[in-house]
Amino acid sequence: MESRYNPAAIEEKWQATWDEQGLDKALDDSSKPKFYALSMFPYPSGNLHMGHVRNYTITDVIARVRRMQGYRVLHPMGWDAFGLPAENAAIDRGTHPAKWTYQNIATMKGQLKRLGLSYDWDREVATCSADYYHWTQWIFLEFLKAGLAYRKEASVNWDPVDQTVVANEQVDADGRSWRSGALVEKRMLEQWFLKITDYAEQLLADLDTLNGWPDKVKLMQANWIGKSTGAEVTFTTEAGDDLTVFTTRPDTLWGATFMVLSPEHPLVETLTTAEQKDAVHAYQKDASAKSELDRMVEDREKTGVWTGSYAINPVNDAKIPIWIADYVLMGYGTGAIMAVPAHDQRDFEFARKFDLAVTVVVQPEGEDLDGDTLTEAWPGDGVMVHSGPLDGIPAGKGAGQSVEKAIAHLESTNKGKGTANFRLRDWLISRQRYWGVPIPAIHCPDCGIVPVPEADLPVVLPENVELSGRGGSPLAKLDEWVNVPCPSCGTPAKRDTDTMDTFIDSSWYFLRYTDARNEEQVFDPKKVNDWMAVDQYVGGIEHAILHLLYSRFFTKFLRDRGLLNFDEPFQRLLTQGMVQGLTYRNPNKSDKNQWVPSDRVADPENPTDPETGEPLERVYATMSKSKGNGVAPEDVIARYGIDTARMFILFKAPPEKDLEWDDADVEGQSRFLNRVWRLLTDFIEKGQGDGDASGEWSKAEKDLRRAIHTAIKEITDDIEGDYQFNTAVSELMKLSNALSDATCKASPIYREGVETLIILLAPFAPHIAEELWHELGHAESVHLQAFPKVDPEALVVDEIPLVIQVMGKTRGTITVPAAADKVMLETLAKESELAQKYIAGKEIKKVIVVPGKLVNFVVSQ
RNA sequence: ACUGCUGUGGCCCAAUUGGUAGAGGCAUCGGUUUCAAAAACCGACAGGUGUGGGUUCGACUCCCACCAGCAGUACCA
Numbered sequence: 001m002e003s004r005y006n007p008a009a010i011e012e013k014w015q016a017t018w019d020e021q022g023l024d025k026a027l028d029d030s031s032k033p034k035f036y037a038l039s040m041f042p043y044p045s046g047n048l049h050m051g052h053v054r055n056y057t058i059t060d061v062i063a064r065v066r067r068m069q070g071y072r073v074l075h076p077m078g079w080d081a082f083g084l085p086a087e088n089a090a091i092d093r094g095t096h097p098a099k100w101t102y103q104n105i106a107t108m109k110g111q112l113k114r115l116g117l118s119y120d121w122d123r124e125v126a127t128c129s130a131d132y133y134h135w136t137q138w139i140f141l142e143f144l145k146a147g148l149a150y151r152k153e154a155s156v157n158w159d160p161v162d163q164t165v166v167a168n169e170q171v172d173a174d175g176r177s178w179r180s181g182a183l184v185e186k187r188m189l190e191q192w193f194l195k196i197t198d199y200a201e202q203l204l205a206d207l208d209t210l211n212g213w214p215d216k217v218k219l220m221q222a223n224w225i226g227k228s229t230g231a232e233v234t235f236t237t238e239a240g241d242d243l244t245v246f247t248t249r250p251d252t253l254w255g256a257t258f259m260v261l262s263p264e265h266p267l268v269e270t271l272t273t274a275e276q277k278d279a280v281h282a283y284q285k286d287a288s289a290k291s292e293l294d295r296m297v298e299d300r301e302k303t304g305v306w307t308g309s310y311a312i313n314p315v316n317d318a319k320i321p322i323w324i325a326d327y328v329l330m331g332y333g334t335g336a337i338m339a340v341p342a343h344d345q346r347d348f349e350f351a352r353k354f355d356l357a358v359t360v361v362v363q364p365e366g367e368d369l370d371g372d373t374l375t376e377a378w379p380g381d382g383v384m385v386h387s388g389p390l391d392g393i394p395a396g397k398g399a400g401q402s403v404e405k406a407i408a409h410l411e412s413t414n415k416g417k418g419t420a421n422f423r424l425r426d427w428l429i430s431r432q433r434y435w436g437v438p439i440p441a442i443h444c445p446d447c448g449i450v451p452v453p454e455a456d457l458p459v460v461l462p463e464n465v466e467l468s469g470r471g472g473s474p475l476a477k478l479d480e481w482v483n484v485p486c487p488s489c490g491t492p493a494k495r496d497t498d499t500m501d502t503f504i505d506s507s508w509y510f511l512r513y514t515d516a517r518n519e520e521q522v523f524d525p526k527k528v529n530d531w532m533a534v535d536q537y538v539g540g541i542e543h544a545i546l547h548l549l550y551s552r553f554f555t556k557f558l559r560d561r562g563l564l565n566f567d568e569p570f571q572r573l574l575t576q577g578m579v580q581g582l583t584y585r586n587p588n589k590s591d592k593n594q595w596v597p598s599d600r601v602a603d604p605e606n607p608t609d610p611e612t613g614e615p616l617e618r619v620y621a622t623m624s625k626s627k628g629n630g631v632a633p634e635d636v637i638a639r640y641g642i643d644t645a646r647m648f649i650l651f652k653a654p655p656e657k658d659l660e661w662d663d664a665d666v667e668g669q670s671r672f673l674n675r676v677w678r679l680l681t682d683f684i685e686k687g688q689g690d691g692d693a694s695g696e697w698s699k700a701e702k703d704l705r706r707a708i709h710t711a712i713k714e715i716t717d718d719i720e721g722d723y724q725f726n727t728a729v730s731e732l733m734k735l736s737n738a739l740s741d742a743t744c745k746a747s748p749i750y751r752e753g754v755e756t757l758i759i760l761l762a763p764f765a766p767h768i769a770e771e772l773w774h775e776l777g778h779a780e781s782v783h784l785q786a787f788p789k790v791d792p793e794a795l796v797v798d799e800i801p802l803v804i805q806v807m808g809k810t811r812g813t814i815t816v817p818a819a820a821d822k823v824m825l826e827t828l829a830k831e832s833e834l835a836q837k838y839i840a841g842k843e844i845k846k847v848i849v850v851p852g853k854l855v856n857f858v859v860s861q
Numbered sequence: 862a863c864u865g866c867u868g869u870g871g872c873c874c875a876a877u878u879g880g881u882a883g884a885g886g887c888a889u890c891g892g893u894u895u896c897a898a899a900a901a902c903c904g905a906c907a908g909g910u911g912u913g914g915g916u917u918c919g920a921c922u923c924c925c926a927c928c929a930g931c932a933g934u935a936c937c938a
Binding site: 173215219230302325326327339340344349423544545651653660662665668671672674717726731733801804808809811812847850853854857858 | 874919931932
């Protein structure tokens with residue numbers, strides 16, 4: 001055996017051996033229980049970074065532990081391979097997106113292989129290959145059949161940098177596109193949508209069943225779906241048209257003193273009187289010209305114009321004016337509101353600005369609000385007044401309160417009904433770009449939109465395309481590809497020239513892994529229902545809404561098409577934190593200039609700006625090229641080996657928290673693995689652990705056995721519970737320390753300890769564990785060993801320290817028999833010298849005994 | 862602005878879920894070894910848990926207010 005741990009030598013050797021032995025293949029047919037462990041698949045950017053390494057290491061540990069626990073494990077990997085970077089790289093460098101993508105996949109696969117992750121590569125998928133997107137198109141046709149894929153003209157988000165539209169979910173709070181960071185513009189365009197809103201209720205309700213998901217993610221999804229309950233109320237205009245509004249406060253209907261329509265509302269034109277025409281048109285023009293940015297400005301003063309018309313309030317026949325204003329959005333509710341200025345702050349501001357009536361209908365207790373003197377709206381509780389049948393009823397959403405009564409009143413008089421409204425919008429999936437899945441639809445002048453027949457799938461993405469990044473869908477320029485006969489009537493027709501949002505590709509890839517090579521169908525229902533749901537999904541928090549919401553939607557839809565028999569794709573979800581690098585920052589500079597790349601800092605102890613000489617701050621920030629704070633995985637592996645990198649990543653921080661990369665701590669993990677190596681060298685060379693099993697165990701042996709089984713227990717709990725890998729690794733260190741310190745190294749117990757350490761280490765540091773396992777004389781892989789089970793007997797202790805408290809203050813501990821009951825503990829404590837020192841001569845008013853823990857005396861002063 | 866999460870030795874992080882604040886690691890200091898150094902090994906140091914209140918026999922843990930950092934949402938009727 002080598003006297004020194006040399007990771008480079010052993011890692012490649014074992015990776016090759018495992019490959020040959022097929023250790024990581026997922027077994028479809030087996031009586032073992034299944035476990036599906038999945039990391040979010042990467043975009044093949046061409047370079048593996050530390051964030052990937054962290055993500056995949058976490059999932060790999062889980063997969064390895066489950067295998068050792070007797071599960072058949074599905075642990076696949078693939079490529080989210082369609083997307084704009086390929087197209088942009090092609091434009092910049094004159095290569096083809098396909099070539100660029102497949103080269104990157106080859107590079108990254110090589111990098112991944114070097115990490116020794118236990119993937120079943122036989123199930124690899126790439127979303128850009130025709131045998132995958134064939135089925136993406138097939139699923140699209142399913143949506144079409146179900147009436148859930150449709151085209152409509154709508155105001156959509158246009159990304160001027162990427163030159164394509166993007167979905168609502170893909171625009172952040174600042175109005176910027178998720179990929180390019182460009183401010184999006186609103187455009188009216190006819191586009192393809194998927195009707196995710198049909199599933200809004202289920203997507204919201206089923207969040208409650210996802211016990212293995214972080215609350216944070218569930219909350220974000222719930223907010224995004226944004227359910228509001230209330231009522232629709234139908235007003236009538238003076239001209240006799242119906243005008244329906246949505247409100248969450250139908251109880252305040254008697255306080256509605258005007259109505260506001262969105263400037264885009266279809267009824268605006270008919271409602272506008274001749275005198276108001278100019279003003280209304282001017283306002284509409286103004287509103288449509290306003291960019292998202294203008295609309296973002298906080299506390300913008302209310303603007304609006306009167307249409308010249310009136311509506312009749314259905315509950316009290318009041319004649320109220322109809323206005324238009326841009327604070328009412330066409331995209332939410334019905335695009336029209338009833339305005340109750342006394343109880344809604346926005347309406348209040350509007351009313352004051354345009355001198356409209358304010359009528360109080362909720363009177364808070366002990367106050368006497370008056371619409372004329374009110375300085376802000378009162379959205380709170382109180383008692384209903386000036387509200388006809390609701391007078392005297394407590395205002396609120398509870399049972400028997402005003403909202404419920406108001407809805408009952410509306411429904412019985414046929415003027416409205418209780419309903420819910422969602423913030424969630426339908427998913428805009430058309431993209432005016434090349435490198436994506438062609439939408440399998442044909443536009444026929446006679447038949448309209450005709451789906452491409454299933455037998456003609458896949459609609460192959462043509463290769464001979466010219467990319468400029470400008471001027472609409474690149475596919476539209478390929479006349480030969482675009483012009484086809486209508487599949488239905490045969491007349492000359494045109495293919496749809498947009499491609500699908502790449503989030504569609506990733507909304508079902510986890511299903512395809514269960515049957516990745518199937519050429520006959522999207523997947524075999526037996527296989528998909530067997531392996532799914534994913535037992536553990538691991539990925540970044542940035543997909544809290546996007547990918548995770550879309551995937552849930554797809555799963556529910558495919559279930560309703562009879563293809564799946566489960567409701568949710570991901571049982572448990574772990575959102576791992578970012579990997580941050582040591583970053584040098586010049587506090588006197590701003591924006592991009594403030595970051596000084598670490599390779600330009602001469603003295604890391606006293607960092608200074610190479611340009612100005614100013615001292616720099618040391619902070620931790622997410623690794624990125626622009627900050628020059630990245631640590632390349634291949635450098636770390638070359639220096640320490642992948643096992644050390646894994647140990648460091650797992651140990652440094654709990655998986656869901658951000659991790660600060662620290663070379664000194666990496667060093668520490670390297671030291672630990674070296675210690676384990678030496679422990680084994682000693683063990684083998686000195687022939688330790690070969691002594692006879694004595695009849696009775698000595699105290700040293702008992703203590704060591706307890707240490708061994710404590711480690712098993714803690715590590716098992718850490719892995720099966722909340723994935724506390726950091727504490728699991730520290731338990732490995734404790735066990736290693738206990739073994740070094742053991743005074744019974746000849747004992748078979750010592751051998752049990754050493755072998756247990758190696759088996760427990762195997763999921764975390766698979767290569768060194770395998771090497772040492774074989775050095776111990778075993779022929780079979782350590783990864784095929786059963787994960788150790790706790791022997792509760794081994795954990796039993798004879799005596800425990802008992803904490804003595806007086807008035808809640810800890811005074812020390814006494815040693816007592818572990819089996820002592822409450823009465824005995826109290827007696828032992830009371831009689832102890834320690835306690836007597838503090839309680840002698842005082843009256844004991846109360847004694848609190850916590851078995852196994854402490855005794856607390858409450859005494860009179 | 863609203864909602865949520867986080868705040869523990871110099872640093873990263875634990876704490877059996879209300880019961881002795883400290884396991885593990887990093888850094889620092891001292892020692893062993895060495896001609897010397899590195900490595901390795903042995904040992905030591907350290908805070909009362911962001912702040913202020915409250916509940917309790919007892920609070921890092923529960924409640925209230927505030928501060929700081931991070932995240933999500935933002936005229937959603």
